[in-house]
Amino acid sequence: MNQLERNMTLGAYNKVAVIGLGYVGLPLAVAFAKHYQVVGYDIDKSRVQELNLFNDETLEIDTDELKDVILAPGGPEGANGLMFTDDLAQIAGCTIFIVTVPTPIDQFKQPNLEPLKSASKQIGTVLKKGDIVIYESTVYPGCTEEDCVPVLESHSGLVFNTDFFVGYSPERINPGDKSRKVEEIVKITSGSTSEVAALVDDLYAKVIVAGTYSAPNIKVAEAAKVIENAQRDINIAFVNEIAKICNKLEISTQEVLKAAGTKWNFQPYKPGLAGGHCIGVDPYYLALKAKEEGYYPGLILAARRLNESMAEHIAAEVVKKMIKKGSLVKGARLLMLGITFKENCTDSRNSKIVEVIAYLAEYGIEVTTYDPWANPEKVKDEFGLTILTKLPEEQFDAIVVGVAHEVFLEINYPSLMKENTIIYDVKGLLPFEVDGQL
Template sequence: MKKIAVIGQGYVGLPLALAFASHTQVVGFDIDEARVNELNNGVDRTKEADAGVLLSARQFSVDTDGQKGYIASCAVEDLRSCTIYIVTVPTPIDEFNAPDLRPLRSATRMLGKVLKKGDIVIYESTVYPGCTEEDCVPILEQESGLIFNQDFFAGYSPERINPGDKVNTLTTIKKVTSGSTLAIAEEIDQLYQVIIHAGTHKAPSIKVAEASKAIENAQRDVNISFVNELALIFDRVGIDTQDVLAAAGTKFNFLPYKPGLVGGHCISVDPYYLAHKAVQLGYHPNVILSGRRVNDSVAEFIASKVVKLMIRKDIAVKGAKALVLGITFKENCPDIRNTKVKDLHTALEDYGVQTDIVDPWASREEVQHEYGLRLKSMEDVLQSGAYDAVIMAVSHHEFLKLDLKNFCKERVVVFDIKGVLDRAIVDARL
């Protein structure tokens, strides 16, 4: 098997690099020098790989041939000996909800400088249909001086990593593949078949593969927006949304989606990539964007509901203290990307409620850097205590063991976003 470089060593790139490292030499490239040093010392802050796996995979140096194994690097020169490059860098949105391709373009320019005849560049980062061939390939040609589909080739195989999921992992999820020519498409498909136990699906074109990724998460976003809108309606009706969903769920073909805050690296971002392409082509995607609007409104709804419940219980809102349990975008996972708990915190503070957040899974430094928020420790919470409101935002297993009486006032509002607390102590659920 050819030597592989995986560009980006985050939630997607690291598991991919380690899977290929069992079969060939893999350079895991990342621009974060601290991250590279941690990985080479067996430390993975994303918790997707343990120290034993990382250290046992480090079986070669970049100067040797004919071995297999993994090494992390931030040196561009270490990429020159590779012949297959897999790009897994972030593709976020900007403040206007437009695709931010700067990380992707930067990685592509870097690869263009080391690209050689016969090399293949495979993109896994989420993009809109056409991005690989229309945005990335011209950069590769310009930087390398090589001709696309003559001197070098491209492919697209959308990532399907589910952070924190130890059951549905990289190798157990079917992989969509594609290539810029029929022969390259087959080569890329065979490459992934080596590591993907669930098998592969070879798409007929790169654009089809790109579109398949965009609609996977747009579909989930729209479905969740539907039940979130139901929650807004049923709150006005005066009935519990989860009771309604439990009753409706007795029908064999009812889809079991739950209401909630929709953040994370995919569901809250990918629909905007599809919408961006649609608008470029003169079509306004009503359903996709309306779903985004509903899901983005949930944090404000929860904050206003908490305040109304406080008023109903004669709890003074201005100067009150609220505790939010969790800031990661999902339970038992350290990933804070695009968390909507930040919006919830902002909304509560706007009402004059002093709001603390506690999360044993999240990195304090990362939360401070990304959102300007200081996480509380459970020790801080127990000592400062006396909260007027508690919001279960993320159902980490540590939170399920908590006794709220230890840090709440006698009169307290409890809002259970996740529907995991004893209903006897809950004032409202989403």
């Protein structure tokens, strides 16, 4: 009997470590804690500290839910539940390691595998015979076995698929969306051998109410996730191109889409800034792999280029509207509503509004940004921008509704406006007529 079979017989695969407690890792750790003994590990001490105080800054899990699953220190030995730590030694007793660390791109839009490799290195130092490492981070097909497994092997001294095993189960949650929690979304699972694939599938099946889908191998599971996001990016690029054409024709894109949407097979996408750390990032992972294999992914990269051009387009449209209404552009004061990468969410990573602000500044426009959802310190750290979390009491020459936060519907717009003030509503949030929309 090998160690895998021994562990299965002993029911030892009930000690789970979740590595990386962000938007993906925390909800997953909480869901698993209802069925397994879970240790949530993060290198960010302040994140671990806030979670131990029952406070989740990402607003994915509320205080009561955290109180329900967190085990008191020294709590009942062997009980299901969750503890948080930044001490690697605390995950050494686990048999399942689930990796949910970031997979960003660098300044040249190339995949940056550093967080994934450093998490693999850390796991390698505590890995034992029979352990299983499951990656959830979004990657290109082949990454788990070609890039992560060698790191696990070299730091553990163990042999892949003899001593330890891997799996891949992509995360599909949509942070901020309370109607589709992790347990309610079908989960793709996979494993490095058929025995491990079945074990990984069973592990998730206990947690995921919506059910699981066992992919035939790891590469298929990796590819499935990355194409889901590339498909979305391409669809958004199409309507963004339509928006550019409609803007030239001076007809309303929203009205065109509404009319076209009356046909049964017209896909309902909306134009916008495809920012954030998924749609605006993942297609580059797929594109890199395709190019390595000698295939140039023209459509995927054209969609990316089109979507990347929208910030400059919006800034230019705003300026045109201002000139048309008789505003002096240089030195004009503009109120930007929203900085996060999407509506009703705290996440400002890879926000394209920042680019719109930079383009507006090139025209000599002074921008004041208001976002009650965003964390001002994080925005300052990441972009060097100061934002307000309280609505300013002054009049502006232009107002741009950059993000469709619902709270922006409650603003008294006339009180912020001068005679010539233009309103540009990027996503078409406002229920009244404005000067411009995508």
